[in-house]
Amino acid sequence: MSNHTSLQKTLGVSLSISISLLWLLAVVTAGFIAQDKMNTVFDSALEETAQRILPLAATEILSRDSDSDSDSDSNAQRIQALEAHDEHLTYLVRKPSGELLLQSHDVDLNVFSALPRTGFYETATHRFYGANAVRGSIYIEVAEPLAHRHSAVWSVILALLTPLLLLIPLSLLAVWWLIKRSLRKVVELQQRVAARDAGDLSAVKVEQLPAEFAPLLSAVNHLLERLRRALEAERSFTANSAHELRTPLATALAKLQRLQRQSQDASVNLQAQDIETSLRTLSALSEKLLELAKAEGGSVLSASPNDLTPILQMIVKDYEYQAPHRLHLELPNNAVLSLLDPDAFAILVRNLIENALKHGADQHPIHISLSAQGRLRVINDGAVIPAEQLALLRQRFVRANSRSLGSGIGLAIVDAIASGAGLQLNLHSPATGQNAGFEVELNIIVTR
Structure with missing residues (x-):
């Protein structure tokens, strides 16, 4: 209340x-x-x-x-x-x-x-x-x-x-009408601010706002502008850093692989393999940073609805080559239309599947389902994650199992996309209806 x-x-x-x-x-x-x-x-x-x-x-x-003798x-x-x-x-x-x-x-x-x-x-x-x-x-x-x-x-x-009896009711109606008319621009300001999502940092514009509220609107727009510049600088730095790393990393990997082919020393080749693994991990991290920059860039919504079912089906098919017979997909018979950007949805699904493959129990199936109502669920088997640790998984570089490979920003990327689109991301451990496992659930349907 x-x-x-x-x-x-x-x-x-x-x-x-x-x-x-x-x-x-x-x-x-x-x-x-x-x-x-x-x-x-x-x-x-x-x-x-x-x-x-x-x-x-x-x-x-x-x-x-006067001479009367009467009484x-x-x-x-x-x-x-x-x-x-x-x-x-x-x-x-x-x-x-x-x-x-x-x-x-x-x-x-x-x-x-x-x-x-x-x-x-x-x-x-x-x-x-x-x-x-x-x-x-x-x-x-x-x-x-x-x-x-x-x-x-x-x-x-x-x-x-x-x-x-007539004047007081008429006066009250006149008072309410005048107040409503006088504050209509203030109500418009309230509605415009309330209707904004987390990714909209553009200036709020309300014409003919009362003079008492004009400084407030100016301060809000100034704060939004400063926040927008700060976020753009952070995202730009993240994206540029990751992008600039891709070329030298690819060059270093190519030179290292050529060195491995030319070297006959087993110890040198073993060290080269360790370096290659580190470089590939660093390259994967740079890709994740690029995805995070896109997720936090606010461009996670499209102008018109798109059917996301074929995109989910295509991504799951790509990962079938990495984990044969482990991905179990359930799709509705009808199209699932949403304003969620297809690229952003693809990034979201890839990170959820990679998270399940890396941190789920080996050789156990991963269940991916999308209902006709737009409810997306990704469930993998594994040990129960404590509630206090579960709450931290949305943060960057946090992993439930430190022994598993990964950058620790997969769920952070998913959470950034969900927040930018105004979606509610839910994490469950154990999975719904089970005694163990991990479940990610959200409704991907976005409407205006």
Whole structure:
């Protein structure tokens, strides 16, 4: 499981959450501001109502018969409503002693204090405003339920929240779209780098890359160029060294063979044979170095698929002359098409067969098989190779059995070709389904 997080996902989630929280914070702030402004408006309405009713109430009360002997309750009048309605503002007109003179039709006397007061004041359920007239002989108090104010504030908040049900999703979609559009070149850079195989060291090209990532692309291309030059220098040195050795080695072998024919001294001929063996070993090593240089050169893939079955059959037939009746080949009935370069495949098969012949048990058969699915297997008999030693066989100049002849770079060449083509090379000891032996297995089918 990857521990890497997506830049698109991180930005999208972060910005989406931030925008949503900012929207909600704006609504809450607007709600508090609206509440403050609405309280000011409602207080102004309370005051205006009291100021308009008080002169009318004073005129009505003073016009009454002041000589009436009726009690205070009979003097109180309830203003009748013209139509039935919810009364959000109720009022009382009283004397300073609290004697009731006038009241609205839907007033609740229990919410008012025993004695009248002036100015704004508030209880747990109502907001009041009081004023007086006629030198403080008549008082009016207007009451408004706090629930009415709270209901109005919540109505405003809900009115602000309702558009968010549409705006927030649209904002989130816009954020994701903008992020995806802004980072499309970065995603293209990621895809181009991820799609490269190990042998592709050419410069990565992405047009109109964001300025923040341009230095990164430049550094990557600079590093690839330095790596390419270093590898080319190494391969060139290996190839040139091996190539330059071929001519003097061939010349030395020819002169040595002529010396053997001319010399009659048995000891000299014996020493000449040892020298010839060394020269032939050195010549074979130079050939292997040339193959290694080609394998590591990155040219292990062809432009179009090729049928590799005839190539395998031809190479096995060539080695039949060196090891008669030891090579057992199994081929599919149909063609096995692959983008693996035929020359590279031939080098790979030759090294696998030579490795099996040199390091496998003498006179025991070597099984070579290619399935219709492209699975190539080369199995030879022999002692089991320990796991820690098996892991080192891919390295150069490493041999499982130091007593066997060979340069120790055969499997290194095979591994270089497999890596360059993006193939998985598997080594098994003991061989699959056996108690001993050694097996090399890989799938040679390469597709774009």
